[in-house]
Amino acid sequence: MDNAELRKYILNFSLGDGPHGNQGYNRVLLQLFGYAGHGKSSFINSCKYIIDDREEFIEHAEPENIQSKGGKTMIRKAYDLTQNITIVDNRGFCTMKSFERAEMYAQLGNFIPIGEEVIWTDNYTSMMNKLEDAELNLNYPDFIVPILIYSADYDLKDPQREELKTFLENCVIMTGKI
Ligand SMILES: Nc1nc2c(ncn2[C@@H]2O[C@H](COP(=O)(O)OP(=O)(O)OP(=O)(O)O)[C@@H](O)[C@H]2O)c(=O)[nH]1
Ligand SMILES: [Mg+2]
Known part of the structure; x- marks a missing residue:
């Protein structure tokens, strides 16, 4: 092809x-x-550029300014690639501490609405309150495919490899695929 x-x-x-x-x-x-x-975000812009087949490159998802520190994308946003395929820009994590991890699993399962700011919680009660307060949108009609974006500029150091391995294994358990 x-x-x-x-x-x-x-x-x-x-x-x-x-x-x-x-x-x-x-x-x-x-x-x-x-x-x-x-x-x-850059990956989304590249996908849109190819699928939309436009002359000009449009930044649909705002990529990080090289000078900025920490995460750029704060709000989970969905972009339609085709009529049947949507791509979601989730908030990037800095470390995979337990509450950030819990948040990611909530994002993955679509337990947190798309289009809202992602604020990492740092305790169990606020995490549970947040899930309870969210207008649960289980989106069963969505066929969820998790995709991990990992830059080749970064070493896969041992602790990261372990936490990523666990995350990927849980992705498979939650969705049956990766
Ligand atoms: N060389 C190179 N640079 C890239 C590539 N993809 C992204 N970048 C650069 O990496 C930086 C971060 O890219 P983003 O797309 O903002 O990354 P992100 O994962 O959305 O970041 P957060 O929203 O902060 O989680 C930007 O300066 C991009 O221009 C790539 O494939 N090659
Ligand atoms: Mg981003």
């Missing part, structure tokens, strides 16, 4: 085309995860 054919295939992709129909799923939700500044 050349690039043009691949683009056409993606544009026409529909969950209903499989041998068993869409099995209740309406759209594919690509959920991007990763440490802050590893290129999630």
Whole structure:
């Protein structure tokens, strides 16, 4: 398949085309995860550029300014790639401490609404309050695919490798895929 054919295939992709129909799923939700500044927003802009096939490069998702420190993307935002495929820019994490990890799993399961600012909690009670207060949008019709964006500029140091391994294993348990 050349690039043009691949683009056409993606544009026409529909969950209903499989041998068993869409099995209740309406759209594919690509959920991007990763440490802050590893290129999630840039990846979305590149995907949009290819799929939309425009002359000019538009920054739909705001990439990090090189001078800025910490995470740039604070609000979970969804971008439609095609009629059936949506890509979500999740807030990047700095360390994978237990509450950031809990937040990520909540994002992954779509227990926190898209379009709201992500504020990392630092205790169990506020985490639980936040989940209770969220207008739970379980989005069962979404076929969720977690995608980890990890920059080749960063070493996969041992502690990171372990925490990422656990995260990826849990992604598979939660969604059945990665
Ligand atoms: N060389 C190179 N630089 C990249 C690439 N992708 C992103 N960058 C640069 O890396 C920096 C961070 O990119 P972002 O897309 O903002 O990263 P992010 O994961 O969305 O960051 P947060 O929103 O802070 O979590 C920017 O300066 C980008 O220009 C890439 O593929 N190659
Ligand atoms: Mg970003």
